Amino acid sequence: MDVKAKLLEGNKRAAARIITWIESGDPRGYECLKDLYAHAGHAYVIGITGPPGAGKSTLTDQLVKRIRKTGKKVSIIAVDPTSPFTGGAILGDRIRMNDLTSDAGVFIRSMGARGYLGGISEATAPAIKVLDIMGSDVIIVETVGVGQSEIDIVKHADTTVMVTVPGLGDDIQTIKAGIMEIGDVFVVNKADRDGAKRTVLELEAMLDFNGESPWRPPVLQAIAQQGKGIEVLIEAIEKHEQFLRESGVFEAHRRRNIKSEILELIKKAVMIRVNDHSETEQMLDAYVDQIAAHEQNPFTAAEQIMAHIQFK
């Protein structure tokens, strides 16, 4: 089959196969994107992040059911960056999205961490493009919020929803350490439990520290399991989209993402060139010996190895 033509027609099997190629470093993946890139840019991308077990998949399921009522086509990428880097993994986000699997207007893909050179975000960004080209109106990227890799992933989202739960204690510390800045909308899920109100206040207080900014992230409550708080969440996302478009931030974000996409590809190409260089391993070992013997330093070593590699 001509996968490119099929993808443009909205064929799911074609999209699925191209994503596999991208995931496994098969050059056919990027070849497809090269030719079809002009068809991307239509989809609105929502990132859903937060600690494991916060209810991200349940919330995504509910969110998508509502969005589907408007007739929009939705794709979901469920990323598990905590799955092992090598070896096997069990990806279980679909468990909460079974109803969506019967809906022809929904596409769901699970992605593990595997051995990506540039982190998992390296495969997520092009996968988003594939689903965009397939004709998705909305793309939701669910990822566990634990560190740098998901910050990188949600960079590709237009609106990022941070999901937390009441009384998260230690998690609040995690959120403070950098993740606070990436939320455009905060949701305290599992509001059926004690302490939701207090967590809302704590989050509001932390947001106060972020200082003046043209967008103040709202802090909402939800009970995803009961489908409560979903309408308000959708309204908040729509409001954020409106803010992005009216303020020009939307364009600025997309330009920033294009730039970082190019830079990422260059980084990857350089690393591949370095790894492929037949003498790199030997040179590295020799320098390690010298440095361990206090005869050399890593800075000079890196310079000399780089000087040795031909960059066409």
Added chain:
Amino acid sequence: MERPIRVLVAKPGLDGHDRGAKVIARALRDAGMEVIYTGLRQTPEQIANAAIQEDVDCVAMSILSGAHNTLLPKVVHLLKEEGADDILVIGGGVIPDEDIPGLKEEGIQAVFTPGTPTQVTVDFIKSHVTPRA
């Protein structure tokens, strides 16, 4: 980059627990495979859709309810309709011996009854998935 074998582990039918499915999911993971686990009470349509979207090499279904003779072949047919008949389909669970030949005729390439060591399933998948072009 070596691509891990991707397997959809699904539980068709209405029976209420998925212990067997979880055991096999863990065994496949420990053998280096990427397992997409979908939980209980899947319809054949859901299983086929998920298999295509996840672009898996194999669909492994665990079934206890006795509805295997209708549900398992249905998945094979749906995959065929989508042109995805290169996906290896296997079944496991409480399936009477006399039903196995019929299931194989319908395209379920192996049936593992209770007591089969998980390693047998692992080895079967490894040696029977369709190599990708």
